Amino acid sequence: MNLSPDQSIMFEAWGIPINATILYTWVVMAFLTGAAILITxxxxxxxxxxxxxxxxxxxxxGIQSQIEDVAGRRDRHLLYFAGTLFLFVAVSNLLLVIPGFEPPTASLSTTTALALSVLIAVPLFGITRRGLGGYLKTYLEPSFIMLPFNIISEFSRGISLAIRLYGNIMSGAVIAAILLGVAPFFFPVVMDVLGLLTGLIQAYIFAILATVYISSATATPNTTEKENP
Known part of the structure; x- marks a missing residue:
């Protein structure tokens, strides 16, 4: 049993091995793009x-409502970013019910890439809303002594996002394989239902955490004072 889709080589293109992670990532992107075009x-x-x-x-x-609850305001660009993260992770996990499909989110390389996108988006959103000086000033709060700790905290967020998503998806696949070996006639239906539920929960948590991190970077002092009189 392959613990990661990175280990499954599907075919070679111009001498370059294409593993399941790359193939099914493009399958999910093509599915989302095609569905959006057809529906709209x-x-x-x-x-x-x-x-x-x-x-x-x-x-x-629904995604917009959740973002407004977390960020306390409407943000069209945050909707695009967090919504895309949610849909990609959710669809990747939900397609697990298709026989032979290996979710790209079960690969550490995919979850790391998603976490890096959040890590890059946080300063970009912060600089766009607060300005370069205003955003960099947050690293010196509440005192300049906190500068190295704030930087470490920023990177640890991305690492925790990647490990959390990868660990949950991979552990679910391992447990499913063990249960299928013990009782192959009963557990497939149960594990499919649990897989769907877990996939949606993981997508929701990942998108919400990304929204929280970006919202904290884009919150202005005036906004904080109004929300906490």
Missing amino acids: RNLRPDVPPNRWRTMLEVIVQ
């Missing part, structure tokens, strides 16, 4: 929404 191809005021468009609107509004 008739997105006009004079065209009544169908069930797929309604479902997509419910998902987007």
Whole structure:
């Protein structure tokens, strides 16, 4: 049994081995892109929404509502970023029910890449909203002595995100394989249901944590004072 999709070589392209992580990452991206194009191809005021468009609107509004609850404001760019993270992780995990599919989120390289995107997004969002000087000043709060600790804390967030997501997905796959070996006729249905539930929870937690980190970097002193009179 392969513990990571990195170990599964699917085929070679121009002499370069393509493993399951790369292949299924592109499969998920193609699925999300294709679904978005198909659902929104008739997105006009004079065209009544169908069930797929309604479902997509419910998902987007749900993500937007969660972001507003965490950040305390509407942020269109944060919606794009956190929403993309949620959909990618959720779809990657949900497609686990398809026989032969290996979720790319079970690879440490994928979860590390997602965590790095959050690590890069935090200062970008912070600088955009507070300015370069205002954002760098946060590393000196509450005192300049805290500078190295604040920097370490920033990097540890990304590491914890990657390890948390990878560990949960991989452990779920290992437990499923053990249970299938013990009782192959009963546990597949149960593990499929648990896999769907765990996949959604992990996607939600990952997106919420990314939103919390970005919101803390973009919060201004005036906003904090208003929220905490």
